Amino acid sequence: MKKSEPLSESYYYILLCLSKGANHGYGIMQMAEKLSDGEVKIGSGTMYGATSNMMKKGWIEETFAQEPGQERRRLYTLTDAGKATLENEIGRLKRMLAHVE
Amino acid sequence: MKETKRTWNLYSAWNWQQEIDDLNAQSDAGWQLMHGGLFGSRFKYQPHVRYRYQLDFPGKIDEMPRYLEIFREQGWEFVNKTVNGWYYFRKPYDPSADALEYEINTDRTSLDAMAGRWVKLGTVFSVIMGIMLLLYAVMLVLHPTLAMASLLLALLPMFIMMVRGIVLINREDKKRTIRHDGKWIGACVLAFAVFYAGFVLLAANRVNTYWQRNGEDMDAVAAELSEETVWATVDIRYPDFYYLSLDVKADAPVTVTLTDENMEPVHVFTGEVKKEEDVRLWLKKGEYQVHLSDFTGGAQQVGFELD
Structure with a gap:
């Protein structure tokens, strides 16, 4: 198995949120806070840097909403490469957790 | 009371937190930032609102609308950008809100x-x-x-x-x-x-002059230089090291003398062929003269440069 670099909390939760469906920036920030029970708050500077990096790596893509009246809303979607990265990270965390038990 | 004011401050790039703290303190005192800058900022007196400020240094932004949208979605208002790439943002302040609400870089x-x-x-x-x-x-x-x-x-x-x-x-x-x-x-x-x-x-x-004299009419030159003559005058405006270059080619020996205001020689050359470059001389403020003398005839070429 190819060893990949561990993801930061912000990166992990952004990919996790997008694995549940396309979302806009603020939606991702809100979902990340909810999924982490308030532990993870992603600030705007962190969000911009993370999404820019992940788009360059090909893990996420930018798109625009299709719903009438929402066409200008910017959305992010998970790519196959991003899904694989997330699955790798989840696998890594599970293996590390198994060593504890 | 004035409605606007200007502050003059210098913040180093590694001290952005200090500037943020100062902007927040200004807001608590009723002064809201209108424009942040390199050497100072402009404020407007609006005591009925309070803000918390943040500074970002994002580097090259490929998509400005996306960058600003991410901040806007989280309640940040863009104030302005400086020429050296710092972005000022502000958000209405609620003292009961979590402190992390007012951070923009939330991870290491x-x-x-x-x-x-x-x-x-x-x-x-x-x-x-x-x-x-x-x-x-x-x-x-x-x-x-x-x-x-x-x-x-x-x-x-x-x-x-x-x-x-x-x-x-x-x-x-x-x-x-x-x-x-x-x-x-x-x-x-x-x-x-x-x-x-x-x-x-x-x-x-600084003086940067060059004189060159080529002998053509030999009799006229010989007559002119049969006695000592002042060939050129140099005005030194401040004391410093100056560098003299001399290029002499003559059929007969000629004397080139640089004198100060008291006619004291500072540099003397006598001979037929000589090339000196960058002779360092300490010259005080004043008028100096270049003299040619002892010329007895024949072709002569004297180049003199002082800078």
Whole structure:
């Protein structure tokens, strides 16, 4: 198995949120806070840097909403490469957790 | 009471938290930022609102609408951008809200990335300044002048400050903020401006003249130079080292003398063929004269340069 670099909390939760469906920036920030029970708050500077990096790596893509009246809303979607990265990270965390038990 | 005011402040790039704290304190006192800048900021008196401010240094932004949208979605209002790439944001302040609501870089990765962007820029400037300092130091050793010494002294504190900044920004956050940093930076900038202005003025006032005399009408030249003559006058406007170059080719010996205001010889050459380059002379302020004498005839060519 190819060893990949561990993801930061912000990166992990952004990919996790997008694995549940396309979302806009603020939606991702809100979902990340909810999924982490308030532990993870992603600030705007962190969000911009993370999404820019992940788009360059090909893990996420930018798109625009299709719903009438929402066409200008910017959305992010998970790519196959991003899904694989997330699955790798989840696998890594599970293996590390198994060593504890 | 005035409705607007202007503050004059200097913040180092590694001390952005200090500027944020000062902006928040201004807001608590009723002064809201209208425009943030390199050397100072403009405020408007609006005591009925309070904001919390943030500064971002994002580097090259490929898509400005996306960048601003991400901030806007989280309630941040874009105030302005400075020429050196710092972005000012503000958000209405609710004292009961979580402190993290007013942070924009919420993990170590993005904070280090922001610091790293400035370190990269700072490193480039430091290398360029270091090379310039080295060149000026070599030139000062080979060709010492007050003007060159001024420029070296002007650049040195700026170089030290830049390197210090790179070291500080790589430290832990708690040691990064330095109070009263602005005064030290202001002193460096002022020293640089004063010395650089001095260098420009001194360089503009330096003598850089060249005379050449070629003998054509031999009898006329011989008659003219049968006694000592003042060939040229040089006005030295400030004391410093000056560099004399002499190029003499003559059929018969000729004497070239540089004298000061008291007619005391500063430099004398007698001979037929001579080439001197960059003879260093300390000249005081005043009028100097170049004399040609002892010429007995024949072809002669005398080149004299002083800078």
